[in-house]
Amino acid sequence: MPRSLTAPRSTAPSPAPGRVRRVLPGLAVSVVVAVAAYALSLAVPAASTALVAILLGALAANIGVLPGVLRPGLDVAAKPVLRIGIVLLGLQLALGDILALGPGVIVLIVAVVAGGTAAGILLGRALRIPRTQALLIACGFSICGAAAVAAAAGALTPDREDGEDEEVATERFETQVATAVALVVVFGTVLIPLMPVLTGAFGLGDRAAGTWIGASVHEVAQVVAAGSLVGEDALRVAVLVKLGRVLLLAPMIALLVAAERRGRRRTDPAAAHGADDAGARRSGPPLVPLFVIGFLVAVAVRSTGLIPTAVLDVAKPVQTLCLAAAMFALGTGVRIALLRQVGGRPVVLAAAVTVVVGLLGGAGALLTS
Template sequence: MSTTLSPQQSATSAPPSRGVARALPGLALGAAMSAAALGLNHWVPSLSPLLVAIVVGATLANTGRVGARLEPGLAVASRRLLRIGVALLGLQLALGDVLALGWGVIAVVVAVVVLGITGGVVVGRLLGLSRSQTLLIAGGFSICGAAAAAAVDGVIESEDDELVTSVALVVLFGTAMIPLLPLVAGWVGLAPVQAGMWAGASIHEVAQVVAASGVIGTGALAVGVVVKLGRVLMLAPVLALVSLGERRRASRSGAGTAVDGSAADGTVDGSAGKGRGGRPPLVPLFVVGFVALMALRTTGIVPSGVLSLAKWGETALLTIAMFALGTGVRVASLRRVGSRPFVLAAATTVWVSVVALGGILLAT
């Protein structure tokens, strides 16, 4: 790994006052783009603000409209704001809603995530991809798309190009599934509820599940979203296991602690965070937040108004983060990485879909 600081590391290592001032232009642009994407989603609900933000960010980056002055703020958005948004996802999940699916469907959700990641890792090794690129694609495609890929990036050592490649592939393959899955579901002869379950168990992004389930029919929408949120629920244990594996790898390689011993990346045990040269945290702080907020939602004591506000805040933060990640999607970079990540993405998409379809047919 090079010792040169990336924009993300430079933004987090600067003095607080200077860092805030440097971050403002990029954060302001991200907030403006988020507001525009949310406004468009209000008028055209089928358009996901997260996907719109990624596309807009990539378009601006590839037309030369993202200068160095914006990079510190975009780095903050793609790291810190994204992790806050992922933590707030916990408020979408009431454990009772997931349990109401029944143990058969819950088993399908667990199988999709476990077998999806395992299969992705196997194919990634056969293709000769780096461990980090493989984990980003396998985790993102098996759990909840771009947010999951970015969350995995928070607990492993990876290159910036690897994350933006994974995000771009989530957009490409997940969007392609929106019209394809309903067509295949009709050809297979699935009932609308079964097709909705399949969409929730196999499509990458929550918004993409909503779009595909909407094409299938109203009966598919609610069950599809709940199944998808069941996959989101798997984010916390998967991240904990990946982080544990990274700590063991770091221990075997003799990695030390960070130079300053700080925990600025948000850790439970004070270990240095990603990109600081030390062991990754046992449980990242944003994962603790995700679990705590899910538990709070499950109690039923959170007022509906607070849940609505939190939902809006989570979407806004993730939209800003997706715009920031989109600015890192460069056509030249995608050409440079070659075809292997695309092959892994295609193979993982097909594998997850097959596991999900087989499980749904058995469970129902």
């Protein structure tokens, strides 16, 4: 008789409760901070929930008040919770609203995302910045800020040098992610007061000003802050243009995954021939990650117009809290010591991509106004 039918049933406890206990402290702290940041944004509209959460995470990390017991829960907030937030973000996007901007603005959105990403990759090579670091900055600054950084991080495979331990490569990659998030916060925050000044200096009307802001500023929350300084009409256009950039998150991540797969096949003959070994099984994530599919489904469902307003009213704060919890967790990786360690080249790249995206956005706003 098979051993499985004769062996006594194990009385060992399931590992699930133990994992829940490990995860709960950090996850609870992330949620509490997200709620606090959200409450602050309701009281002070200029205080972006996501930005406040990131800054609180960075502050906590740098003053040393985060015990190690929080790390498992913070990891959950930075990955699964973030992906839930990205899926729910799709419910803000109705294709009809984006298409109503007109073909010129749609071309501009594609040009900003594609041009900014390409510029980030090419300038990263010129500056001899690691491939993954350049891609993270390029995606974050061209698409939708920290959420795009995190989405790209889920699609990338950490580079390993010859003979290097996987743990070392993973730690370096996490530093690169934290660096990209920190740079998004710094440069995006600078753009909040700068963009209204620039649009005023060029004498742009509300539509052109909103188009430039939406096409150039990194985070959705930063777009809202900058657009509101110009006016309601500019804010409405800016948010729609920015959400058009967010919509391109899905195809860009799919392209990134496809590029990762091609790169691995070139460097891993076993993976190229489909060999069933450990290397082949780790050939990379699926071509279209599950959360990206969820994001697209959410956009499609919202575009049908069948979702009741009451459901959207509930989904919006849930999405905000999920992203805020994730931003706090990502912010805990923003350590001053790490930024000093990576040097000035990522900062130069971030500034250059900001300029490229801003120039593309400004030119497009003038042409489409």
